[in-house]
Amino acid sequence: MTETHEVTEFEVGDTLELTPDAVAHGGSFVARAGGRVFFVRHTAIGETVLAKITGTGPKKRFFFADAIGVKTPSEHRREHPWPLADAGLRENPVGGMEFGHLTPQYQRELKAQVIREQLVRLGKVSENSALLKLLRVEALEPSDLGWRTRVYFNVADGKISMFRHSSSERVQVQDFPLADSRINSLQLHRLNLENIKRVDVAVSSTGQVLVSFAVVAPATPRQVADDVEKQCEQLWGNLKKQNISLVFAAERKGGRRRGERPESAVRGAGFTELTEELSVGDESLEWNVSAGGFWQIHRSAPEALTAAVAEMADLNAGETVYDLYAGTGLFTAVAAAEVGGKGRVLSVEGSPLTSANARDNFVSGRARLADSKDTVIDVVKSDVGAHLHKLVSQVQAGKSPAPDAVIMDPSREGVGKKVIESLTALAPKRIVYVACDPAALGRDTGYLREHGWELKDVQAFDMYPNTHHVETVALFAHPE
Numbered sequence: 001m002t003e004t005h006e007v008t009e010f011e012v013g014d015t016l017e018l019t020p021d022a023v024a025h026g027g028s029f030v031a032r033a034g035g036r037v038f039f040v041r042h043t044a045i046g047e048t049v050l051a052k053i054t055g056t057g058p059k060k061r062f063f064f065a066d067a068i069g070v071k072t073p074s075e076h077r078r079e080h081p082w083p084l085a086d087a088g089l090r091e092n093p094v095g096g097m098e099f100g101h102l103t104p105q106y107q108r109e110l111k112a113q114v115i116r117e118q119l120v121r122l123g124k125v126s127e128n129s130a131l132l133k134l135l136r137v138e139a140l141e142p143s144d145l146g147w148r149t150r151v152y153f154n155v156a157d158g159k160i161s162m163f164r165h166s167s168s169e170r171v172q173v174q175d176f177p178l179a180d181s182r183i184n185s186l187q188l189h190r191l192n193l194e195n196i197k198r199v200d201v202a203v204s205s206t207g208q209v210l211v212s213f214a215v216v217a218p219a220t221p222r223q224v225a226d227d228v229e230k231q232c233e234q235l236w237g238n239l240k241k242q243n244i245s246l247v248f249a250a251e252r253k254g255g256r257r258r259g260e261r262p263e264s265a266v267r268g269a270g271f272t273e274l275t276e277e278l279s280v281g282d283e284s285l286e287w288n289v290s291a292g293g294f295w296q297i298h299r300s301a302p303e304a305l306t307a308a309v310a311e312m313a314d315l316n317a318g319e320t321v322y323d324l325y326a327g328t329g330l331f332t333a334v335a336a337a338e339v340g341g342k343g344r345v346l347s348v349e350g351s352p353l354t355s356a357n358a359r360d361n362f363v364s365g366r367a368r369l370a371d372s373k374d375t376v377i378d379v380v381k382s383d384v385g386a387h388l389h390k391l392v393s394q395v396q397a398g399k400s401p402a403p404d405a406v407i408m409d410p411s412r413e414g415v416g417k418k419v420i421e422s423l424t425a426l427a428p429k430r431i432v433y434v435a436c437d438p439a440a441l442g443r444d445t446g447y448l449r450e451h452g453w454e455l456k457d458v459q460a461f462d463m464y465p466n467t468h469h470v471e472t473v474a475l476f477a478h479p480e
């Protein structure tokens with residue numbers, strides 16, 4: 001017998017009462033009403049809200065909605081730390097702090113639920129697995145604010161601004177509570193930024209501040225630089241003494257023509273790269289990172305992630321390691337010290353700028369410890385999939401050493417099927433997967449399991465407090 005359910009027709013703009021019963025990947029919550037599924041933002045599991053429908057899925061099979069009023073609040077609610085991002089105070093709040101209305105501990109519980117759900121649903125890991133039952137998302141620091149060392153602002157009417165949640169509408173801002181206090185203390189909102197489209201600010205662990213301005217044509221970086229530098233000096237005093245550098249570059253629109261040299265201007269302290277540092281015992285590792293090059297954005301991420309990766313990779317002296325999606329070489333440096341002078345590390349990164357940073361960091365020796373002084377480190381600028389494809393035949397022909405372990409830390413889209421096929425052919429003993437998107441990790445876990453790999457360990461870190469994002473580190477190996 002077929003059961004029939006009455007289905008209510010809904011339209012964008014309708015309001016209705018909803019009580020979510022689960023958290024979804026992406027920061028919304030799942031609720032059901034009138035035979036339909038709703039993905040509701042700015043709420044929590046178990047609370048009843050008045051929600052307004054903001055969009056629909058294909059054939060109106062599901063709907064997107066925003067909570068616009070709370071009828072029965074969750075016990076996990078708190079006052080949002082940033083009124084501009086508080087959906088309780090305004091419709092269409094500023095984005096970037098979509099979990100701010102929830103206590104940090106509850107945010108971490110939700111993130112753990114999302115990781116578990118993606119690993120079970122897409123990765124086909126058993127929901128009864130002890131690894132998933134024991135999974136907790138660890139806080140990196142006591143405070144859930146002030147952790148971002150990299151922030152960008154758009155410019156609207158000459159003033160720094162940020163986008164409303166899922167919108168291209170910009171709102172002028174005075175500060176950003178997730179930003180490191182050194183960024184907020186610059187009071188960038190006091191600058192008049194005519195002819196500037198975007199401002200990127202980065203502070204390093206060594207106390208440098210790099211402010212990059214994207215200049216809109218027909219104005220040129222040099223035309224804009226003197227005026228902005230003057231304003232910055234009035235606001236912050238002598239830039240060299242303050243260790244602040246200003247970089248002005250033409251806004252990049254659809255890439256540049258071959259051979260075209262971008263005009264740029266540098267003012268203040270004059271550096272265009274930041275030096276990042278990580279203490280390791282009595283020594284320290286250093287990496288130079290260009291403006292626009294990749295570095296982990298949470299202040300404590302390098303320490304937490306290198307510890308988790310080193311523990312899971314469990315490297316031995318003399319081993320060969322691949323560090324894929326290697327950035328400026330954070331994990332390459334740690335792996336090189338573990339495998340020592342008789343080992344080797346292959347560091348593959350696709351961005352020309354970031355890969356050039358990595359090369360320089362290892363050639364100069366700044367990212368080497370005494371133990372890795374003589375380690376062979378090959379820095380390759382390439383797409384990971386394309387390079388692994390080439391390596392499979394080289395390794396099989398005995399022209400290149402097979403990897404004992406692979407570390408991979410892709411961008412949000414994950415690694416995909418082809419990379420996993422190549423890795424399976426290369427047959428490392430361990431694969432450590434650092435994932436910033438639980439859905440991509442879930443999907444890739446499914447592919448890895450299809451190729452005989454087993455999930456052996458999983459740890460998660462709250463590297464993005466007050467947002468729905470989370471970082472997961474997973475270990476895969478073949479069954480014993």
Ligand SMILES: C[S@@+](CC[C@H](N)C(=O)[O-])C[C@H]1O[C@@H](n2cnc3c(N)ncnc32)[C@H](O)[C@@H]1O
Nearest residue numbers: 294325326327330349350351383384409410411
């Ligand atoms: C999340 S970052 C990780 C960087 C590094 N592991 C770290 O912790 O500093 C991912 C890096 O992968 C690079 N990347 C993304 N897709 C790539 C691809 N298909 N091939 C090579 N590199 C890629 C990006 O440029 C970025 O530097």
